[in-house]
Amino acid sequence: MAAIPAVAAAATSVFTFINLSTSLPLARITHCRLRSVIAASSLSNTEFNINFAPPKPKPSPPPIISTSKSDNDSEEQLYTPWIVRDGKGNPAPASLLHAMAIAKTSKKKKTKTKAKSENAPKSKPATFSTEPKYSKAARRFYNENFRNPAQRLSKILAAAGVASRRSSEELIFQGRVTVNGSVCKTPQTRVNPEKDIIYVNGNRLSKRLPPKLYFALNKPKGYICSCGEKETKSVMNLFDDFMKSWNKRHPGEPKPRLFTVGRLDVATTGLIIVTNDGEFAHKISHPSSNLSKEYIATIDGEVNKRHLIAISEGTFIEGVHCTPDLVELLPKQPDISRPRLRIVVHEGRNHEVRELVKNAGLQMYALKRVRIAGFRLPPDLMLGKHVELTAGNLKTLGWKK
Known part of the structure; x- marks a missing residue:
């Protein structure tokens, strides 16, 4: 109180x-x-019964799961295997765990690198996937000296469409061609149209050469494969419309000079290649290329087995014994009354198929070429029409554009 x-x-x-x-x-x-x-409460000795809010409960540890079954599970102290503890059962400090983790990862990385170095093959030197970039001066030097190398004068004139290579040589021998202001009478002279000034009959040759062109033509009967200007029914006359519209479709480019790859007889129809690429024409037409050519020969009269044997045995043409690769009698068709033979040759001698049929005692009614190497005449290509060859068609002919 x-x-x-x-x-x-x-x-x-x-x-x-x-x-x-x-x-x-x-x-x-x-x-x-x-x-x-x-101050007043401290002076008095009175004790007050003051209650404070209880502290926040600490989060309970996760339950310990025992992997081993025993009868005294309640009496034994269980520890999770992935928690590192000391001898008294207390968890290890965080710094020790961090150091142990770093040590383990560093060891694993070293072992991986060693395994890779032992098993992996020797690394190849690095190569550039794209061409490196050069300065303007370096590109100019390359273009002037290496990109377009000098070629023979007669070849340049033929590629520019002046005339054929033989006719170009005749123009050079006649002194009608000048190079850099002086008359040149040597067809083997090396020139570059981009650097040298070339005149033919007083007209300057264009620096730009026409693009390479490749066509497949279905040659009709009565047309010859000569490029002479005096010929009235030449294969080149079938390209008159194409040449007239050249300036509209290719402004600023010189007109190409087209010619046939090989020849077909006047009476022979079918596939023939027309181009302005001399190297391509030489490779396709040369006998060393061994390109097979397939013909369909229509015979006037009956064909027996002995005729097929006689054709397969071959004949002599210009002193060389020529034998076909294949001779086959095609089955009869209701709309075609005459028998037809499929003959495949690869040498390409002059009048080879006609001579083989004549030597067998048969009379030729019509002859048509339908295939050269892997390229076959399109069935929808009409007589006298042409189609431009694609890169895939050239590949079948054994040429990479």
Whole structure:
């Protein structure tokens, strides 16, 4: 009971202090009041029963799962195997775990690199997937000296469409060609149309050569394969419309000079290649290329087995014994009354198929070429029409464009 007057006295002093200091701010008044209460409570020996809020519960550790079955599971202390602990069962500090992890990963990396170095083959030197870039001066030097090398004068004239190679040589021998202001009478002279000034019959040769062209023509009967200007029914006359529209389709480019690859007789129809590429024509037409050519021969009369044997045995043409690769009698068709033979040759001698049929005692009614190497005449290509060859067609002919 003696503590009650002491508390009352402390409270009275506090209120008195508040009344005297009404001019002070509220925060200072509250602070002073708390200090007075604490001081009064410390002077008295009274014990107050003050209860504070309970502390926040700590998160419970995850349940320990035992992998081994035993009867004394409740008595034994279980530990998770992936937690490192010391001898007393306490978990190891985080710094130790971090150091152990770094050590393990570094060892694994080293072993991997060793295994790779032992088993892997020797590395190849690095190669550029794209061409490196050079300066303008380097590109100019390359283009002037290596990109377009000098070629023979007669070949340049033929490629430019002036005339055939033989006719170009005749023009050079006649002194009608000048190179850099001087008359040149040697067809083997090396020139470059981009660097040298070439005149033919007073007309300057264009620096730009025409693009390479390749056509498949279905040659009709009565046309010859000569490129002479005096011929009225030449194969080249079938390209008149193409040449007239050249300037519209290719402005600024010189007109190409087209010619046939090999020849067909006047009476022979079918597939023939027309181009302005001399190297391509030489490779296709040369006997060393061994390109097979397929013909369909229509015979006037009956064909027996002895005729087929006679054709397969071959005949002599210009002193050379020529034998076909294949001779076959095609089955009869309702719309074709005459028998037909399929004959395949590869040498390409002059009149070879006609001589083989004549030597067998047969009379030729019509002859048509339908295939050269792997390229076959399109069935929808009409007589006198042409179609431009694609890169795939040239590949079947054994030429890479």
